[in-house]
Amino acid sequence: MVDQEDHPEDYGKIEGGPSGDRQPLLRIQNVTKAFDEFVAVDNVELDIYEGELFCLLGGSGCGKTTLLRMLAGFETPTSGKILIDGKDMSGVPPYERPTNMMFQNYALFPHMNVAKNIAFGLEQDGLPRSEIKERTNDILRLVELQGYENRRPQQLSGGQRQRVALARALVKEPKILLLDEPLGALDKKLREQTQFELMNIQDKVGVTFVVVTHDQEEAMILSTRISVMDRGRLVQTGSPTEIYEFPKSRMVANFIGSANIFEGSVIGELEHGFKIETIIGEFTLKNTPITIRNKAIFIGIRPEKIFLSKEPDLAPGSNNAEGTIYDIGYLGNTSRYKIRLEQDLIIDVTAPNQTRPQNKTHEFMWDDKVYINWEPSSAMVFYE
Amino acid sequence: MLQGRSKFLTFMLFAGFIFLYVPMILLIIYSFNYSKLVPVWGGWSTRWYKELFESPEVWEAVSLSLQIAFINATFATVLGTLAGLAMVRFGRFRGRTIFGGMLVAPLVMPEVITGLSLLVFFISLKELIGWPAERGFTTITIAHITFSLAYVAVIIQARLTGIGETLEEAASDLGAKPFKVMKAITLPRLAPGMLSGWLLAFTLSLDDLVIASFVTGPGANTLPILIFSRIRLGLRPDINALATIIIIFVAVLVSLAAYLMFRQQKREIMDHKMAQSIKS
Numbered sequence: 001m002v003d004q005e006d007h008p009e010d011y012g013k014i015e016g017g018p019s020g021d022r023q024p025l026l027r028i029q030n031v032t033k034a035f036d037e038f039v040a041v042d043n044v045e046l047d048i049y050e051g052e053l054f055c056l057l058g059g060s061g062c063g064k065t066t067l068l069r070m071l072a073g074f075e076t077p078t079s080g081k082i083l084i085d086g087k088d089m090s091g092v093p094p095y096e097r098p099t100n101m102m103f104q105n106y107a108l109f110p111h112m113n114v115a116k117n118i119a120f121g122l123e124q125d126g127l128p129r130s131e132i133k134e135r136t137n138d139i140l141r142l143v144e145l146q147g148y149e150n151r152r153p154q155q156l157s158g159g160q161r162q163r164v165a166l167a168r169a170l171v172k173e174p175k176i177l178l179l180d181e182p183l184g185a186l187d188k189k190l191r192e193q194t195q196f197e198l199m200n201i202q203d204k205v206g207v208t209f210v211v212v213t214h215d216q217e218e219a220m221i222l223s224t225r226i227s228v229m230d231r232g233r234l235v236q237t238g239s240p241t242e243i244y245e246f247p248k249s250r251m252v253a254n255f256i257g258s259a260n261i262f263e264g265s266v267i268g269e270l271e272h273g274f275k276i277e278t279i280i281g282e283f284t285l286k287n288t289p290i291t292i293r294n295k296a297i298f299i300g301i302r303p304e305k306i307f308l309s310k311e312p313d314l315a316p317g318s319n320n321a322e323g324t325i326y327d328i329g330y331l332g333n334t335s336r337y338k339i340r341l342e343q344d345l346i347i348d349v350t351a352p353n354q355t356r357p358q359n360k361t362h363e364f365m366w367d368d369k370v371y372i373n374w375e376p377s378s379a380m381v382f383y384e
Numbered sequence: 385m386l387q388g389r390s391k392f393l394t395f396m397l398f399a400g401f402i403f404l405y406v407p408m409i410l411l412i413i414y415s416f417n418y419s420k421l422v423p424v425w426g427g428w429s430t431r432w433y434k435e436l437f438e439s440p441e442v443w444e445a446v447s448l449s450l451q452i453a454f455i456n457a458t459f460a461t462v463l464g465t466l467a468g469l470a471m472v473r474f475g476r477f478r479g480r481t482i483f484g485g486m487l488v489a490p491l492v493m494p495e496v497i498t499g500l501s502l503l504v505f506f507i508s509l510k511e512l513i514g515w516p517a518e519r520g521f522t523t524i525t526i527a528h529i530t531f532s533l534a535y536v537a538v539i540i541q542a543r544l545t546g547i548g549e550t551l552e553e554a555a556s557d558l559g560a561k562p563f564k565v566m567k568a569i570t571l572p573r574l575a576p577g578m579l580s581g582w583l584l585a586f587t588l589s590l591d592d593l594v595i596a597s598f599v600t601g602p603g604a605n606t607l608p609i610l611i612f613s614r615i616r617l618g619l620r621p622d623i624n625a626l627a628t629i630i631i632i633f634v635a636v637l638v639s640l641a642a643y644l645m646f647r648q649q650k651r652e653i654m655d656h657k658m659a660q661s662i663k664s
Binding site: 072073074093094095096099100101103105107108109110111120121124125151152154155156157160168169172 | 550551553554568569656659
């Protein structure tokens with residue numbers, strides 16, 4: 001962990017990540033899917049390793065679901081190859097693939113009860129009845145649904161349906177479990193609770209999960225690695241930390257969290273960094289290599305990495321700007337400030353409310369004159 | 385609360401009921417009329433019912449109509465379901481547009497044209513291969529199947545689109561081969577649609593006068609043909625009795641259907657309550 005900031009690629013070397021010389025369990029090689037003129041998935045190249053909880057993250061229509069459906073075998077790639085455990089999946093129908101899918105709206109069979117829904121997959125394999133019963137009971141225990149065997153899906157709550165869907169997909173012990181927006185249909189409180197349940201279950205069964213989601217928070221909490229998708233392409237793949245702290249483009253920075261971004265140019269080199277000139281002044285930048293010179297670059301700073309104070313930080317090399325508070329959003333645990341700089345630029349700042357305000361008035365109020373500053377190593381650099 | 389607008393609405397309601405039901409009620413009352421002349425009241429009697437039950441002609445027609453309706457409904461449901469599946473689940477295939485157009489053609493074609501074209505078809509078929517030798521039961525049944533299956537196909541298409549493909553994909557994903565998916569998922573989900581298709585085909589066949597008149601032959605009188613040919617000779621009280629029986633029969637069927645629907649709805653409400661009573 002020495003000198004971590006110098007090597008952002010060191011993040012993500014977590015258990016389950018691509019490390020050593022392990023063979024990937026799932027290889028997606030130059031896969032493209034076009035529907036007539038529309039290219040839904042554009043030349044995707046991705047390796048996923050055994051035991052990973054991998055998230056495909058993107059807005060609606062970015063192609064993440066189409067990619068998942070190709071893994072399941074519901075769609076055929078226009079070109080490219082998908083290999084699972086070294087075997088080419090071209091021409092292999094869904095019912096012969098070592099994958100199982102948990103569908104977005106669960107797709108439970110409404111004319112079968114919970115036990116029948118779960119046993120359906122095992123029955124297709126022609127297993128003896130006693131084994132089917134045993135495995136059904138085991139998985140019901142895992143998702144804590146004993147006693148609900150004879151209910152029909154319509155007689156269950158949303159959270160229970162979600163667990164039946166998970167159990168039904170897991171009971172066949174697939175090599176890869178595909179989950180399409182697994183928590184999308186639950187309300188917020190239940191979703192937060194279920195996120196951790198899902199991780200626990202994955203831990204216990206050890207199956208590789210590939211999750212499709214549009215919810216960045218969900219992706220950050222759940223995954224060992226994330227791929228951000230945009231218009232059919234993978235824009236960045238990495239651990240949650242890598243994606244959040246070292247986004248490769250403005251699009252990624254804005255999609256995961258938010259960022260204050262302005263144009264700038266390099267005007268000098270320092271011992272461990274660079275001198276940058278932007279519309280709001282000159283700044284120092286540390287521990288972020290800049291590979292492209294003589295070209296406009298973009299500097300991004302996350303709102304929570306900006307400190308707010310009434311006095312300027314006078315330490316040498318610190319980055320300061322002056323402005324007035326233009327708007328405040330009080331969220332309880334944090335507050336969001338909009339600071340108007342002299343250059344008529346609005347900067348977003350998020351600050352934790354770590355002390356209780358005295359006399360019910362906050363430290364920073366509307367129209368206060370404030371200074372913002374940030375660590376030289378907190379700024380992100382983008383070329384696009 | 386209802387005071388202000390209720391007078392007009394109540395009036396319209398009763399006007400509607402009168403418009404819909406008075407003709408039928410008159411028919412029922414006149415079926416109990418002793419007089420041989422329909423518009424002349426001659427006192428209450430069940431005379432025409434007795435006469436009706438003693439007339440073999442009528443029972444032959446009822447039996448023929450029911451047989452045709454049953455065979456028609458069964459074949460139309462099987463063929464209509466297959467056609468619906470082909471249209472919705474088989475994706476794009478050569479001739480799909482023409483097939484879809486032909487499938488709904490009988491719905492928009494005037495019955496007279498359908499009847500006439502079928503008659504021409506049967507006649508030329510007899511010239512060519514000598515079958516069907518005689519028009520009657522077989523030709524009416526075939527004619528009814530051709531137009532009923534269009535209705536069934538429309539119902540099945542709507543139902544298939546409504547239930548979506550996700551359940552079938554889920555079954556396939558869990559290892560079920562296409563035939564098994566059809567048997568375990570598609571057909572059970574489609575059953576209510578097939579039942580309503582069957583009932584509709586049955587009713588359409590019982591109801592049809594025009595097409596049956598075209599393609600029938602000597603001696604094969606369906607119930608509508610019989611009623612119509614008798615009415616041409618003037619209103620007859622025994623036909624009123626027959627109509628009354630049909631009305632009662634239909635009323636019983638409709639009530640049964642309404643009761644079943646009510647029970648289904650109640651079950652859904654109970655399921656919903658059950659689901660809500662669970663925490664998480």
